Structure formats: structure tokens, C-alpha cells
């Protein structure tokens with residue numbers, strides 16, 4: 001899976017070149033800074049998990065990491081069911097139990113509060 005796009009700082013996006021079955025994380029987003037400014041972000045999905053996950057689960061991980069790219073943090077709320085957000089850090093709670101693979105109202109509210 002490669003969801004690459006171009007920003008003003010260069011090519012970035014979500015790739016699945018990371019392959020580490022000893023790491024429990026199925027995705028990660030790293031921000032880079034220089035001169036006191038954020039310059040780029042890179043998100044990767046762990047191929048150890050993405051290679052055997054369903055399309056919907058991979059979409060959930062990729063969309064979650066893209067949420068980090070636009071500065072959303074984790075939302076640990078897990079009840080009631082309707083409150084679980086795309087930015088819940090646990091794929092098992094976010095997708096496994098509820099099939100969330102796109103932004104929820106909480107996520108869009110978070111984006112609107114930032115921007």
C-alpha cells in the first residue's frame with residue numbers, strides 16, 4: 001500500500017515499507033522539524049500486520065495515521081460506542097469492534113478546532 005502525495009515540503013504520505021513483527025504498532029507517524037518549524041511528516045504502516053489485514057482494517061490504520069499528519073492526537077474514549085473516534089489508538093477498538101475506517105464527528109470536530 002502506498003498513499004503518496006506531494007506537499008510544499010516534498011513527497012510524503014503513508015507507505016508500508018516498515019516490516020517489524022516485534023513491534024506491536026501497526027502504524028506510526030513521525031514529524032520532522034527544522035529551524036523551529038515542522039517541515040514534513042512521514043507515516044508508515046507495519047507490513048507485518050498490513051500484509052494479513054483486511055482492506056477495511058488497512059484503511060482504518062492509514063486514515064488514523066493521516067489524522068496524525070494533520071495534527072490530531074489520540075482520543076482514548078471507548079464508550080459509549082458512538083464516541084469511539086478514528087483517532088482511538090487501538091485498531092482493535094476502532095476497527096475490530098466498530099469498523100471505523102473514516103473520520104467520525106469527534107475527528108472532524110478536532111480538525112475544525114485546530115484549523
Ligand SMILES: [Zn+2]
Pocket residue numbers: 064068074088089
Ligand atoms: Zn495513533
